Amino acid sequence: MNDDDYFAEVAGVLAAGGVPAAQIEATVEDLRAHLAETGASPEEEFGPAARFAARLGGRAPEPDGPDEAAEHWTWTADLFNDRRMLAVHGAQGWEVESLDPLGRFVCRRTPGTALRWEYRREVVAGRRRARVEDELTPEGWELCGEWLVYGYFKRPAAATAGPAGALAAPPAAPRQWLFLSRRGKAALAVWVLLTGGATSAFFVGGLGAPGFALAVALFSSLLGVWTASLETAAGRERRAGAE
Known part of the structure; x- marks a missing residue:
């Protein structure tokens, strides 16, 4: 990101936060003058533009700040x-x-x-x-x-x-x-059926507590691995499309 793009982003965040245009212009001029003295790039000196602008006076809510009206x-x-x-x-x-x-x-x-x-x-x-x-x-x-x-x-x-x-x-x-999406509802239904079967085996079929815990953990892990594999495949498709 070049200097012009960086300060355009800063100005956009400040404007979105209600900072007056004259104040934005003066702030950007001061920041440019500072960089001219240091010779650094804006990202090196100030960090990511959006976050820096929020600290300057953009009105992005601070997650840890008290706000009774929130x-x-x-x-x-x-x-x-x-x-x-x-x-x-x-x-x-x-x-x-x-x-x-x-x-x-x-x-x-x-x-x-x-x-x-x-x-x-x-x-x-x-x-x-x-x-x-x-x-x-x-x-x-x-x-x-x-x-x-x-x-x-x-x-x-x-x-x-x-x-x-x-x-x-x-x-x-x-x-x-x-x-929940349709696939999410289907996955939840499968998980409920499998864990329900493990519960029945625990009470009726003599499946011990360790076996019950292992079965539930296994079903949950398989579901997590499946969704992670879908995410990985989707990521590959996005990268291939970008290339």
């Missing part, structure tokens, strides 16, 4: 549907703060300062984590939660959409909290 909402989706629902809810101004121990998305939204959010999911198991973070951090992506082998990343939509990333009138919080 709305809070927790929801979940299966691995076939989570990215689609993250896109839908991110467009409504919901920022994922974390994933809880059950794998639910813990979100918040601040009325009057809400921004649209972009999300992506990546496999971050093992050595892949460092490579993924190195690729995404310069583009303004921030890790906001993990589940199984997956990492979920977020960034304000203003990083790519500029002022259009601001949300003037967010809709009411959804009453629904569970969003």
Whole structure:
């Protein structure tokens, strides 16, 4: 990213946060003058543009900051549907703060300062984590939660959409909290049948407690491996398409 693109992104985030145009112009001029003295690139000196702009005065909500007016909402989706629902809810101004121990998305939204959010999911198991973070951090992506082998990343939509990333009138919080796809419902049904069979064997067929625990763990692990393999295959297809 060259200097002009970097400062255009900074200006877009600041504008989306309601910073006056004159103040944005003066800020960018000061930053350019500072870089002229140091000889550094903007990313080296300030970090990712969207995050830096939020610190300067963009109105992206700070996840750890107290805000009594903020709305809070927790929801979940299966691995076939989570990215689609993250896109839908991110467009409504919901920022994922974390994933809880059950794998639910813990979100918040601040009325009057809400921004649209972009999300992506990546496999971050093992050595892949460092490579993924190195690729995404310069583009303004921030890790906001993990589940199984997956990492979920977020960034304000203003990083790519500029002022259009601001949300003037967010809709009411959804009453629904569970969003399952057809494949997710099918996988859940299979898991229930298999674990139900293991439970019956435990009580009727003499399957001991260790065997029962092993069976449930095995079924769950197989389901996780299956979904991870689908994610890996999808990643290969995306890379092939990009080439």
